[in-house]
Amino acid sequence: MNAIADKSQLKPPDAVGLRGQLARAASSIVSILTLVICMSFAASATAAPFELTDTALNGEEFKKRFLASYGVNEAIEPKLNQADRPLYESIAPHLRSDPRQAIQIAQQSVTADSNASFDFLLGNLHYQIEDYAACEKHLLEAIRKFPAFRRAHRTLALVQIQRDQYPKAVAHFLKVIELGGGDAQSYGLLAYSYLTLEKYESSLAAYRMARMFKPDSPDFKRGQAHCLLMTHQPKAAIALFDELIADAPAETDFWLKQANAFLETGQKDKAIANLEIVADSGKANWSSLTLLADLYLDMDAHGLAVARYKRALNEFQPADPSAALRPLNYLVERRLYSEAREYLVIVRVKAGETFDARTLSKVNINEAQIELEIGDKQKGLATLQKELETDPLNGQSLLLVGEYYLSTDDHEKAELYFERALSVSDAQVEALIALGRLAVEQRKLSEAIEHLRKAQDIRPSSNVERFIAAIQKAIDAEK
Secondary structure, eight states, X not given: OGGGSSGGGGOOOGGGSHHHHHHHHHTTHHHHXXXXXXXXXXXXXXXXXXXXXXXXXXXXXXXXXXHHTTSOOTTTSOOOOGGGHHHHHHHGGGTTTOXXXXXXXXXXXXXXXXXXXXXXXXXXXXXXXXXXXXXXXXXXXXXXXXXXXXXXXXXXXXXXXXTTOHHHHHHHHHHHHXXXXXSXXXXXXXXXXXXXXXXXXXXXXXXXXXXXXXXXXXXXXXXXXXXXXXXXXXXXXXXXXXXXXXXXXXXXXXXXXHHXXXXXXXXXXXXXXXXXXXXXTTOOOHHHHHHHHHHHHHTTOHHHHHXXXXXXXXXXXXXXXXXXXXXXXXXXXXXXXXXXXXXXXXXXXXXXXXXXXXXXXXXXXXXXXXXXXXXXXXXXXXXXXXXXXXXXXXXXXXXHHHHHHHHTTOHHHHHHHHHHHTTSGGGHHHHHHHHHHHHHHTXXXXXXXXXXXHHHHHSOOHHHHHHHHHHXXXXXXXX
């Protein structure tokens, strides 16, 4: 028995026990931060990724260009013959000043056999008064009559953007470019459409073409930087965000997205600096403050982490009330029980009334774990027993009660609760590991290995593998 006289030789690494398993989860916070923040900034297929500024469809530059499009480019588009001139001349004086009057005149004379240019004019006039359904109808008729009508395709693309029909906008902008109309607007809005559809490589290619025509466009730089982020080219994104921040330092989005790029390159200190600038500017929100706190927690700056978590909850209500529980989970998982208690007080005050029964149960279980570790153990145990009365298959409560009895050397009760936890899928691995630890405490080494190997079959772990090897070594030494 000398081989196992010193039970510390067979103690599992911290990450093997229940609390260690939870602590191990916390160590992966930053490994998922980039994914989380990328997702939060990703464009949605049903919403524009950002508001256009210098290339906006209601901007002065666009309006001037649009009104100029009423001219007739007979070199590449339907030609007006002599019979068409009187109608065009009657419409022309009203094109810019009174589009409704121009529509009324045109509709009296335009027929299915009329020149496609008049269908195009009607389409543009309806675009000007924001009647996009009528605009689309007339432009499609113009294209039916003259399939290579480049300006009709262009205005149709604009209509589709106004109606959030980005796949159709892409098709028409590609046709414009195919017909020789590739310019800053066509490439820029094509890129914006791709970005909205989350086709980041295509969007990036289009933004690069757009910037050949208009290299200093803030919209094009912003879109390109976003695409660089989403295609995992963080170094190039950082450089472009430097330019954007220099031109518009008050734009919070630039600081946040550059922070994301810093995270992807492993520059957590620079990401923290960016997030602190946002926090100091008064433009932080729940997500940016808790992300900042997560980073501090990962760097073991626990005081700073707790301060940012508390500020986030004091100043903001997360869209999902249960999100307020995530910082509490992280602190408990890291065994920062005093800090968790501080945060828990604010959780109860600020968000407690908004919690549903399931979330409130999770709060109670965290509070019970804190009590078991640094407070009133009996109070913590009573809370867990009460939770089990409500939900007998609450895996976390079963495991924690089992841990309590294991710590008091009441092996019979510990085994009872760990066995009950085996029937809960989410707690099965932790229960098998706990049973393995219990078996070691009871010097049932072969039984311990059996439990641990079952855990390995479900979810392999290097820590558990080392624990098995240490037990096997002790068994071999006894032979």
